[in-house]
Amino acid sequence: MSGIDPGVEDGIKRAADDVESDEHEEEAAKEAEEDYLEPSRWWFASTLFPLLAGTLGPIASGFNICALVYNWRVYVPPGASEIHGEIIKDPAWLIAVNGISLVSALIANMSLLLNMARRVRFSIAQPITIAGFLFAGVLLVCDMAALVSSPTYRIIQPKAQPADNHALSSAFYYAIFAAAIYIMTGSLMGVTVYGANHGYYKKDFQLTSSQRTLMLQTMSFVTYLLLGALVFSKVEGWEYLDAVFWADVTLLTVGLGDFSPSTDLGRGLLFPFAIGGILIVGLVIGSIRTLVLERGKEKLTARMTEKQRESAIDHVNEQKQTIKIGLFAEESFSTHPQTPLAQRRKQEFQVMRRVQDMAENRRRYLALFTSATVALLLWMGGAAVFTATEHRQSWTYFNALYFSYTSLLTIGYGDLVLLSNSGKPFFVLWSLLAVPSLTILISNMGDTIVKWVTELTDWLGAVTVLPGDEGVRHTLRTLLRSLTHQSFSGPGIFGVAPKHTDPETEPRASAAQIDDRLRSRLAERLRAHLEEEELDNMEEAQHKGDELQRDIHFYNYVLSRECRNVQKDLVNSGGSPKKYSWSGRRLALRS
16 A cells, blocks of 8 residues: 555656656657658668659669560671671560560569558568569579570671670660669669668658659659650661660750651651650659659758757857857957847847758759769760771761760750760660759759849949949948848938839839739738737727637737738748747747
8 A cells, every 4th residue: 555645646656647748749750750861871761762763763664675575696697897787686585584574573563662652661662672673683684694695685687696696685785774774773782671670760662742743653654665665667778676765865856867757647746756755854853853852852961950059069168258150250249248148049040040051051062963973974985985986987086976966965966976875875864864954953943043143243233334223332232231130220321211212103013013012911810800809809808807718819919920920921022931020930939
């Protein structure tokens, strides 16, 4: 029997439960914060790897189809080139293994798609996906190894057995790319499953609807390209793999000109085929850009802000009373005992704002540097491969750089073209990889270089021939304020004087501005109605001596006023979240 009074014991138990509940809530909040700031490697495993698998899987299956529908070896007559070689039939075992590989990959792609659509559970779909991709890749590797293990590629025709009289077709190189992508995709999904099984994230894909749509868009593009190539190969009399190369060059608007429709039917079919494919490519580019801005930016910004904050804490100079935020950026603070609490809070707020701004700038330039590095590697690495594939044309590395540059920028002069059986398949893979690489690079340039150029152009125009409504003094005052962090008011060259305008000469507002004004007016009317009603009720309750009702109506009044202010901020934010100043934040917290 307990010696504690039952009433007291119940109170102690409730207090203990409250403390335990608070501890659980604090632990959950800490776990949520750690998940938000977790290392980027697990974000890669939970989000980026499934997205890469969903994007590259259909492309690899498309390459597998190209490897299946065409023979892998050609006979090259004396004095001819490999592009004019005569096909040599593949053995039945090679075709069978190739077909089984394609079926295995299609099952893996379907399992991954159903898992992304949440039709099949993660624990069921992922073993099928991983095993399917790895099995498909291993089968293709075995197929190619069995073929090239013979010095003559297992050619039985005596005239084609000499090394100069035979070559591998484009289909063989498509098989190489398909096998490599299959094995890489299966390995990436293995890392994703490893992270989920060890509790780093839930056993589910952390993907948004737009990111899931990217896999469907990629599948649509690959299907559209392969079917279009099939139609044009029949209409124009091309080899199917040449038609695939032409379709890729056409839909990505490179336009090399080595293949072009010559029949009226082919030229007529080009109209809907080209516009439809370009629209699909545009959708893919939009989804990639959304991915970068939606998840990558948010995750990287949070991580870099936390690192910048920790670095600022480690670089506090108590003697000089400064905090080193960046390489050349410092913020001063006061530790005097008589410093008001409000001033110390303001200093902390300003330091945190500087930390956020520094982290955002670092993220922008890191993203720009990374995407630019990838684009340079794609350009220079692709040129190195083209130098090797087109050695029979005596291409120098500079020729290959020139060809790669004009192709990446979709200039496509056509003065240099690919003639080897290995160069065309690599160009298809290389150009498809260029789509996300250049999309991300251009998006990152929009946040940095393009922004500089735009601001510089606007500033030069404002101080020269396009001063705007505020005049040149306003532009110079804004520039000086940004450079010196000082404000200018009162008389003087850069002082602010009241401006008198003629209503008849005022420019007319746009439709968007009119819509914003209507919303603001509606908010004002709603605010006026609610605030007047709550104030009247508050005064009535005060006359009756009902303090509880008086306080309730007063807080309702404050709530309606703050809701109106938030609505104004949302209307005027332009789609980006507003950063409140210290005074605005302080006012909101007091309210």
